[in-house]
């Protein structure tokens with residue numbers, strides 16, 4: 820099935836695509852830097868989700884309707900080549916990476932919110948809602964890790 824996106828949908832999806840690319844890069848780079856296997860595992864898992872998000876959005880941008888499994892998960896797609904990892908000094912701590920990722924997820928979730936309100940196609944709206952839920956889950960995972968490790972203590 821071919822979808823004709825509105826100009827606004829296209830513009831917003833292009834933004835989301837670049838946000839997903841940034842998330843893929845960050846999680847990949849931070850997974851290499853952390854010394855904590857638990858955190859590395861979390862980063863790798865999130866990176867895989869971001870890759871799925873990237874693939875889903877990229878399919879919509881090509882006018883295709885991504886195939887959704889019963890659970891609403893998109894089917895695995897061939898991965899586009901990863902861009903080079905951002906350079907971060909080696910002495911940056913888990914604390915810095917977690918704060919940065921929490922801020923990133925919060926921002927990305929907000930931008931999905933904006934995009935969802937501009938969707939003319941129900942299938943697109945549904946897919947973006949699904950992705951947004953996963954971004955909020957990423958935020959929750961990082962939040963929980965930070966709490967467990969004394970990095971974040973809301974009063």
Ligand SMILES: [Fe+2]
Nearest residue numbers: 839842869872
């Ligand atoms: Fe994502």
Ligand SMILES: [Fe+2]
Nearest residue numbers: 924953954957
């Ligand atoms: Fe995310």
